Amino acid sequence: MQIDWLTVAAQIVNFLALVLLLRWALYRPLARALAARAEAVRQRLDEAEAARAGAEAAAIAHTEAVLALEQSREVRLERAEQEAEAKRAELVEAAKAELAARRAAWQAQLEDERAAFLDRLRLRAGAGFVRMARNILAEMADQDLVDRMAQTFAGRLAGLEAADRARLRAAADAGKRPEILSSLPLSDAARRKVAAAVGGLLGGPAEPVFAEDADLSCGLVLRLGSQRVGWTIAEHLDRFAQDVEQLLDASGGKGDG
8 A cells, every 4th residue: 555645744734733723722712711710719719718717817806805805704793792892891890880889888878877876876875874864963962962072072172273273362362252052051060161171272261151052963163253163963974975975076087087
């Protein structure tokens, strides 16, 4: 068989032309379409990746925000609990202080009332004792008792201080006659003893005037004008009552301090 090289060459040329034609008419557009498709897919993948990354970042940010919010809420809750506990403790302490103050005030008032009651009781007891003593002495007063008191009175005149003696002698020198007042009449012996004591006091014989005074409540008084020297149970009881009042005043002052 003889090869027709011309035909073969023509076929080769036709094949090459077909290849070129296919490349120009089909392959290049198809390659461009495939490249464009691949680029579109890549862009979509990039966009999807970007969207995924954005969503993941947003999720992380949201989670962090939620955690921060929870932590802040817990901090605020803990702070609120601490403030509430501090306020409760403050109110409890204030209530305790107020209760203690009221209790102290009530105790002080109770002590004051108790002290005032005891003072009134003591004062009334002292006054009652003085009244009772006055009544008893008034009932017991008789001639013998007054005479014994006259002896005591004479002894008291003999023991007067120099200033009192000078004051009484000055009154006698001024012409004042001595008077002896007694709650009951004195016996003659008692009068002589008292007159001798008055004479010794004034520095010479004395003739005092004797008189009775029921207000003396058992006792005797030497009177020279405005000058008086006496010894009576009433005076002792009066001093006793004054001592009781002073004692109560002193104890009340100490209680106030």
